[in-house]
Amino acid sequence: MRGMIVKQRSPCYIDLGEVTSKMAKQNIYDHEIFFEGYRKIRDNAANANKLFEIPALLSLLPDLHGKKVLDLGCGFGEHCKYFVDAGADQVTGIDISEKMLAVAKKENSDPKISYIRMPMEEIAQLKGRFDVVVSSLAFHYVEDFTGVVKEIYNLLCEGGAFVFSQENPLCTCHSGGDRWTRDEAGNKIYVNLSNYGAEGERESFWFVDHVKKYHRMFSTIVNTLLEAGFTVEKMVEPLPDDKMLQEHPEYRDLLHKPDFLLIKAKK
Numbered sequence: 001m002r003g004m005i006v007k008q009r010s011p012c013y014i015d016l017g018e019v020t021s022k023m024a025k026q027n028i029y030d031h032e033i034f035f036e037g038y039r040k041i042r043d044n045a046a047n048a049n050k051l052f053e054i055p056a057l058l059s060l061l062p063d064l065h066g067k068k069v070l071d072l073g074c075g076f077g078e079h080c081k082y083f084v085d086a087g088a089d090q091v092t093g094i095d096i097s098e099k100m101l102a103v104a105k106k107e108n109s110d111p112k113i114s115y116i117r118m119p120m121e122e123i124a125q126l127k128g129r130f131d132v133v134v135s136s137l138a139f140h141y142v143e144d145f146t147g148v149v150k151e152i153y154n155l156l157c158e159g160g161a162f163v164f165s166q167e168n169p170l171c172t173c174h175s176g177g178d179r180w181t182r183d184e185a186g187n188k189i190y191v192n193l194s195n196y197g198a199e200g201e202r203e204s205f206w207f208v209d210h211v212k213k214y215h216r217m218f219s220t221i222v223n224t225l226l227e228a229g230f231t232v233e234k235m236v237e238p239l240p241d242d243k244m245l246q247e248h249p250e251y252r253d254l255l256h257k258p259d260f261l262l263i264k265a266k267k
Helices: 032-043 049-060 080-085 098-107 120-125 147-156 218-228 242-247 249-255
Strands: 007-010 012-016 068-072 090-095 113-117 132-135 156-167 178-180 190-191 200-206 207-216 230-234 260-266
Touching: 049 132, 049 156, 049 249, 049 260, 068 080, 068 120, 068 147, 068 249, 080 090, 080 113, 080 132, 090 098, 098 113, 120 147, 132 147, 147 156, 147 218, 218 260, 242 249
Parallel strands: 012 113, 068 090, 068 132, 090 113, 132 156
Antiparallel strands: 007 012, 156 260, 178 190, 200 207, 230 260
């Protein structure tokens, strides 16, 4: 780790939290109330991540056989285990949350997976190069998106793939008030959109107060990738089809406002 002294707790878990000088990043997932609330959502088989975001993310991945994969914001490690099962030769999962990594180590360990506790703003410390970099729903928590994208480009092998998801900018722009205009029966008619062009920090209540996210316009996201040297190959905003709406009519509101944005880029 570029000459740094690290505390090795096990062969598959390295903790950089005690030696990283820039660790003062938002670490909301180690908040007990937030963590428990988030885990209950993810345990729900009909949550939006499982129905929309994860299938879309996996559909954008290249063939992983023999590849070295870096997972930014790996959370519980489920994707890391999937990458190994899909043929990846080596997987590195990083996350800032010690609670998340404890679950990952317990439930999704494998000899080919290394878990490291560090903020993704510090990935320049990582040694070696990767064939694929993946991130699921983490970049809207990152203030310095430009800096992280540049470091991802540096860590990728030539021809490597960068696949990520984040909250859709139509969601991250929200800065207060009701997201929806409703009819007299309380049904959602259309989404209320404001301050889309005012980029920057947003605070919201999600299980706890003062959860920080960062809003960027679509053009800023795409231009940041292009300016770093990436070629954007595909963008996806997953929506429910007729079959999904029959089974889960509660997701009809996604036709007004997609929850997720996914991008596949190539070095």
